[in-house]
Amino acid sequence: MSLLDTIKALSESYSQQTIDVRRHLHANPELSYQEHQTALYVAGQLRESGIEPTEGIAETGVMAEIKGRNPERKTIALRADMDALPIEEANDVEYKSRNPGVMHACGHDVHTSSLLSTAKILNQVKDHFEGTVRFLFQPGEEKNPGGASYMIRDGALENPRPSAIMGQHVFPLLQVGKIGFREGMYMASADEIYLKVIGKGGHGAAPDLCIDPIVIASHIIIALQQVISRNANPRQPTVLTFGNIVGLGATNIIPNEVNIAGTFRAMNEEWRESALVKIEKMAKGIAEGMGGKCEVIISRGYPYLENNPELTRRIRAAAEQYVGKENVVDLDISLGAEDFSYYSQIVPASFYRLGTRNEAKGISSYVHTPTFNIDEDALRIGPGLMAWMAIKELESEIS
Numbered sequence: 001m002s003l004l005d006t007i008k009a010l011s012e013s014y015s016q017q018t019i020d021v022r023r024h025l026h027a028n029p030e031l032s033y034q035e036h037q038t039a040l041y042v043a044g045q046l047r048e049s050g051i052e053p054t055e056g057i058a059e060t061g062v063m064a065e066i067k068g069r070n071p072e073r074k075t076i077a078l079r080a081d082m083d084a085l086p087i088e089e090a091n092d093v094e095y096k097s098r099n100p101g102v103m104h105a106c107g108h109d110v111h112t113s114s115l116l117s118t119a120k121i122l123n124q125v126k127d128h129f130e131g132t133v134r135f136l137f138q139p140g141e142e143k144n145p146g147g148a149s150y151m152i153r154d155g156a157l158e159n160p161r162p163s164a165i166m167g168q169h170v171f172p173l174l175q176v177g178k179i180g181f182r183e184g185m186y187m188a189s190a191d192e193i194y195l196k197v198i199g200k201g202g203h204g205a206a207p208d209l210c211i212d213p214i215v216i217a218s219h220i221i222i223a224l225q226q227v228i229s230r231n232a233n234p235r236q237p238t239v240l241t242f243g244n245i246v247g248l249g250a251t252n253i254i255p256n257e258v259n260i261a262g263t264f265r266a267m268n269e270e271w272r273e274s275a276l277v278k279i280e281k282m283a284k285g286i287a288e289g290m291g292g293k294c295e296v297i298i299s300r301g302y303p304y305l306e307n308n309p310e311l312t313r314r315i316r317a318a319a320e321q322y323v324g325k326e327n328v329v330d331l332d333i334s335l336g337a338e339d340f341s342y343y344s345q346i347v348p349a350s351f352y353r354l355g356t357r358n359e360a361k362g363i364s365s366y367v368h369t370p371t372f373n374i375d376e377d378a379l380r381i382g383p384g385l386m387a388w389m390a391i392k393e394l395e396s397e398i399s
């Protein structure tokens with residue numbers, strides 16, 4: 001049997017186990033940076049398969065390595081994230097979340113179970129490849145500053161530095177069986193913007209005695225859209241959304257302050273820097289011009305994510321061998337953000353998508369919703385596909 005067929009057969013034979021692991025994780029979700037039980041479980045799974053894990057990296061992260069023949073030749077890294085979201089699950093399934101208000105609504109249970117099976121597969125064929133595969137199970141993808149940044153801080157990309165890293169993410173817009181790739185710019189940077197507009201409250205019938213922060217805030221929100229429509233390069237994707245505004249007055253009460261919160265996204269670091277300066281300047285200037293004040297807090301999120309074109313071409317070719325050319329598709333850019341981007345700033349990286357949609361089974365909800373779910377047939381493909389792409393990448397001449 002060819003190595004490709006062996007890996008396909010292993011992925012298939014592990015598929016029930018992969019699904020069981022996924023369901024266990026799904027039923028026991030933990031929030032970002034609190035993945036204690038998940039980390040223990042992942043480490044236990046690795047140990048049971050004869051793979052010695054390194055625990056405690058990035059607090060609740062787990063790392064492991066599988067060495068093939070000639071392990072020094074090359075090292076590549078594979079990454080999964082383990083955290084869940086503060087969402088109450090609305091799915092009526094036997095493996096429904098047992099932690100109230102916490103749910104694996106972004107598929108990180110899928111990424112973790114898939115990568116565990118990838119490790120089991122590669123461990124079984126380690127006499128058939130040269131080099132080392134490093135496995136990163138990271139915490140906190142969903143929350144600033146991003147578990148990836150802690151993994152890097154704790155040496156996940158050192159001794160030796162991997163020549164490439166790849167990460168897989170579920171994709172509810174892509175039919176199960178399909179795999180999506182994109183070369184170059186793929187996802188956006190994301191920064192949180194908090195504006196506190198301070199005026200002077202009072203009776204709604206006496207605005208002349210007040211400084212109305214509601215009116216000031218309204219002007220600021222409208223004016224800031226101009227940063228996108230008038231200042232941004234129209235050929236560059238960028239977004240500014242304010243999804244939260246709180247001004248606790250009443251029909252006849254002008255409040256003292258209004259709080260606004262939003263997200264700013266971009267795919268160009270220079271523009272990101274200048275836009276954040278403009279946002280702050282404009283918000284403050286408008287408030288001052290109207291007699292009030294505006295405090296601006298910007299919480300820096302993840303940088304943009306760029307998929308290394310050469311690496312992406314190579315792993316895409318491997319995926320075409322694995323699932324057939326007709327099942328590999330091009331992804332469009334996304335203004336979503338991913339902390340995988342931190343790895344991409346250090347080593348050639350590629351982030352690809354695993355199709356998980358199946359409308360015939362009623363599975364179409366987007367990630368971060370209470371009804372998000374996947375077609376678990378994706379877990380027949382995911383582990384073997386990643387194992388095959390890893391082996392092909394180790395075989396490639398580029399180091």
Ligand SMILES: [Zn+2]
Nearest residue numbers: 106142367368
């Ligand atoms: Zn997410």
Ligand SMILES: [Zn+2]
Nearest residue numbers: 106107108141
């Ligand atoms: Zn995610």
